[in-house]
Amino acid sequence: MELEKYSIGVGDRFGMEGKAQVRALQEAETMGVRVVPVWNKSNREHSIIRTNPQDARKEAEEAVQRCGWKHSYYVDADHIGLATVDRFLESSDFFTIDVADYIGKPSPPESIAAFMKAMEQFKGTFNIPGISAPIVVTAKLLESLAQKYLGAIGEAGKVYRHIAEKKRSDAFVPEVSVDESNAPQTPGELLFILAAISREGIPIQTIAPKFSGSFLKGIDYVGEKEQFAKEFEDDLAVIAFAVRTFGLPRNLKLSVHSGSDKFSLYPLMHQAIHKFDAGLHLKTAGTTWLEEVIGLAASGGDGLALVKELYGRALTRYDEMCKPYLSVIEIDKSKLPSSEQVARWSSREYVEALQHNQLSPGYNVNFRQLVHVSFRIAAEMGERYLGLLRDYRTVIESNVTLNIFQRHVLPLFVGKENLSRPRRNTAAAGASV
Numbered sequence: 001m002e003l004e005k006y007s008i009g010v011g012d013r014f015g016m017e018g019k020a021q022v023r024a025l026q027e028a029e030t031m032g033v034r035v036v037p038v039w040n041k042s043n044r045e046h047s048i049i050r051t052n053p054q055d056a057r058k059e060a061e062e063a064v065q066r067c068g069w070k071h072s073y074y075v076d077a078d079h080i081g082l083a084t085v086d087r088f089l090e091s092s093d094f095f096t097i098d099v100a101d102y103i104g105k106p107s108p109p110e111s112i113a114a115f116m117k118a119m120e121q122f123k124g125t126f127n128i129p130g131i132s133a134p135i136v137v138t139a140k141l142l143e144s145l146a147q148k149y150l151g152a153i154g155e156a157g158k159v160y161r162h163i164a165e166k167k168r169s170d171a172f173v174p175e176v177s178v179d180e181s182n183a184p185q186t187p188g189e190l191l192f193i194l195a196a197i198s199r200e201g202i203p204i205q206t207i208a209p210k211f212s213g214s215f216l217k218g219i220d221y222v223g224e225k226e227q228f229a230k231e232f233e234d235d236l237a238v239i240a241f242a243v244r245t246f247g248l249p250r251n252l253k254l255s256v257h258s259g260s261d262k263f264s265l266y267p268l269m270h271q272a273i274h275k276f277d278a279g280l281h282l283k284t285a286g287t288t289w290l291e292e293v294i295g296l297a298a299s300g301g302d303g304l305a306l307v308k309e310l311y312g313r314a315l316t317r318y319d320e321m322c323k324p325y326l327s328v329i330e331i332d333k334s335k336l337p338s339s340e341q342v343a344r345w346s347s348r349e350y351v352e353a354l355q356h357n358q359l360s361p362g363y364n365v366n367f368r369q370l371v372h373v374s375f376r377i378a379a380e381m382g383e384r385y386l387g388l389l390r391d392y393r394t395v396i397e398s399n400v401t402l403n404i405f406q407r408h409v410l411p412l413f414v415g416k417e418n419l420s421r422p423r424r425n426t427a428a429a430g431a432s433v
């Protein structure tokens with residue numbers, strides 16, 4: 001199973017938007033760019049929404065069948081480890097093995113010694129094509145890298161072998177993620193992480209490093225764009241070098257756990273993947289669910305009433321909603337509207353506040369983040385929420401498709417401007433583009 005050059009991780013919290021998501025990729029295909037879908041859902045999301053990995057598989061299968069999608073698709077066990085992987089074994093064929101918690105954990109002195117011996121050949125100074133500064137490797141650096149990362153990569157090896165015992169080793173795509181570590185990896189660090197992964201025998205197809213800056217949930221990048229562009233290009237260069245040097249799978253590519261909506265980075269990433277002729281996996285953060293909320297708000301009536309109530313409840317339970325996401329949100333509480341204010345909003349005002357259109361004066365980045373992390377409340381509403389999703393299918397689906405195609409796929413993979421950006425939102429007006 002070989003993951004294609006371009007892939008997009010699309011979360012779908014409530015499992016109803018698969019078809020609309022596939023349609024966005026079919027639109028890309030008409031423009032000559034094939035991006036394959038990967039439905040990612042973490043253990044936490046499954047527990048909050050009370051779904052099973054089997055549900056995600058079923059939805060994916062149905063979506064590709066109903067849309068006539070002829071290419072590959074995947075179901076991602078997102079950010080799993082040994083403790084959580086088992087329930088995903090049957091239905092997933094993509095495993096994001098998250099070992100960030102093991103970074104810095106001690107590993108046996110003999111494996112450190114063996115790693116250092118194997119890396120002996122890199123001591124000194126060498127160049128990686130595409131990176132301007134030479135990589136300088138000393139025994140001290142190798143040892144500190146080994147101490148920092150070998151335990152984590154050893155753990156990734158255990159998880160990989162556990163999966164490979166249950167599934168044919170060529171029947172799934174393994175990703176290793178270190179994006180939730182506390183500091184970005186340097187090119188040298190990434191290189192030796194990949195070396196260690198190769199020594200563990202993990203046929204890794206995607207690697208998710210950490211970049212500098214903040215990748216907050218559902219909003220644009222916060223940080224130095226030039227610094228990001230440099231790190232991103234360096235990582236592409238390291239990956240190409242590591243594939244040749246350590247015999248890793250030739251389709252190994254970068255996986256960017258974007259947290260969604262990193263609009264200002266997409267043109268930079270697009271340029272870079274073309275410069276290096278590299279592939280890319282973009283993981284988004286399930287903002288499809290926000291398109292559901294937008295669709296309900298735009299529909300007015302009971303749809304609007306429900307999403308107003310949802311916000312009111314989210315505000316009352318603010319700490320509970322935010323707690324699992326504190327490291328990936330930045331909400332200025334003083335800029336959140338009160339529930340009384342929101343109760344008076346028109347469809348248009350609600351949509352404008354929530355929809356990620358930075359040119360819209362009504363857009364409220366704090367409001368968007370709070371609603372994004374409050375999907376638990378929609379899950380608790382159960383059939384009331386799901387029933388309205390069915391009632392307002394047309395407007396919701398067109399929002400979902402438009403969002404993925406125009407805001408993500410078009411600027412990142414096709415390299416065209418996000419057509420929806422300069423416009424006023426269209427959903428509130430009930431129009432589709």
Ligand SMILES: [Zn+2]
Nearest residue numbers: 177179180257
């Ligand atoms: Zn991640």
